[in-house]
Amino acid sequence: MNGLLGGRIRTLRSAKHFTQEQIADRIGISRQKYARIENGTNTITLELLAQIADILEVTVADITKVLDEEPAVAYRAGAENGSAKKIFDMLDLFYANKHLYAKLQQNDSI
Numbered sequence: 428m429n430g431l432l433g434g435r436i437r438t439l440r441s442a443k444h445f446t447q448e449q450i451a452d453r454i455g456i457s458r459q460k461y462a463r464i465e466n467g468t469n470t471i472t473l474e475l476l477a478q479i480a481d482i483l484e485v486t487v488a489d490i491t492k493v494l495d496e497e498p499a500v501a502y503r504a505g506a507e508n509g510s511a512k513k514i515f516d517m518l519d520l521f522y523a524n525k526h527l528y529a530k531l532q533q534n535d536s537i
Contacts, residue, residue, distance in 0.1 A: 429469070434467070454478045
């Protein structure tokens with residue numbers, strides 16, 4: 428969860444052309460602590476989240492909406508996750524074989 432929020436904050440910050448140092452200075456924390464928030468190693472409080480949202484001129488919901496997205500959607504959009512990729516590849520292969528089998532059965536019955 429922290430990694431998803433941090434990644435979203437990083438994306439929004441980069442879009443506004445702010446540096447980590449500029450955001451950290453404005454919310455009153457060290458750049459290192461702010462970097463750990465973006466990397467997902469530090470948890471973020473609602474107060475900090477609200478301050479960051481205010482600086483980036485977005486709502487807290489704009490940042491947290493990333494938590495509502497399906498992981499499978501991220502994979503299908505191009506994100507590479509080793510175990511998820513293997514599962515989806517196996518499912519794709521299963522359904523391809525299922526359809527081929529059904530087609531062969533239909534041809535045999537004609």
